[in-house]
Amino acid sequence: MDGVLYHGDTPIADAFAFMETIADIPHCFITNNPIKLPEQIVEKMARMGFSAPDIEQIITSGEATAQWLNQQKPNFRYFAIGAEGLHKSLQKYGTEDMDDADYVVIGEGAGIDYQTLSMAINLIIKGQAQLISTNPDNTVDATRRGEHWILPGGGALVAPVIAATGVKPTTIGKPYPLLYEMALKRINLAARDCLMIGDRPDTDIQGAASIGMRTALVRTGRFLPGEKYPDNLYKPDIDNNSLTELLELIQA
Ligand SMILES: [Mg+2]
DSSP states (O other), X not given: OBTTTEETTEEOTTHHHHHHHTTTSOOOEEESOOSSOHHHHHXXXXXXXXXXXXXXXXXXXXXXXXXHHHHHSTTOEEEEESOHHHHHHHHHHOEEOSSSOSEEEEOSSSOOSHHHHHHHHHHHHTTOOEEEESOOOSEEEEEETTEEEEEEOXXXXXXXXXXXHOOOOEEOSTTXXXXXXXXXXHHTOOGGGOEEEESOIIIIIHHHHHTTOEEEEEXXXXXXXXXXXXXXXXXXXXXXXXXXXHHHHHHO
């Protein structure tokens, strides 16, 4: 979403035209950002001028984490560190429990400090809670006073817990398969019949290619026109500078 359709609150050129063009093709949106709830993303898209998607078309790593934990252990107990969206998603399926959590869940946003970190460590080492990370991104892009600003991502926020416990987390977001699998289920298609459009080679493209989806990179986010594609990653089937170019390709 961010880096493909918009930057922060600013739509990317041709994103509207692109969404109109694919309106009748089954599609959904997957994001590693666990901060916003799917309903908040629907609202945000409508506010920016997109025709509002159905809530089922939005899959966030926070929502996916909550649903996955519910499948692993119905009525699970958890302790979570991260912004409100993650807590709200987890509350739908589980119960917060600081004494006897089954899972310690680390998301993004404010919430990590000395106390919450201590709680997480003790629940894992002494209570045998399992460590879950919503997404592996080390940094995420944001805007501050109108300028580009970098925030710590889920990967950076789970790092102190890993350092203190020596435990490796189960990670839900891209490039791991779960978000893609949920998306395929929602649109009821096989991986080979889908095209993943993303702006990050290491997450969007790598994860989709590894489960057999076709992939299109748009160089409007983290990865810029002219940048050399990393040798160690799956190459995208389509490598475009922008949605404008991808649109031309689709319409040709
Ligand atoms: Mg992105």
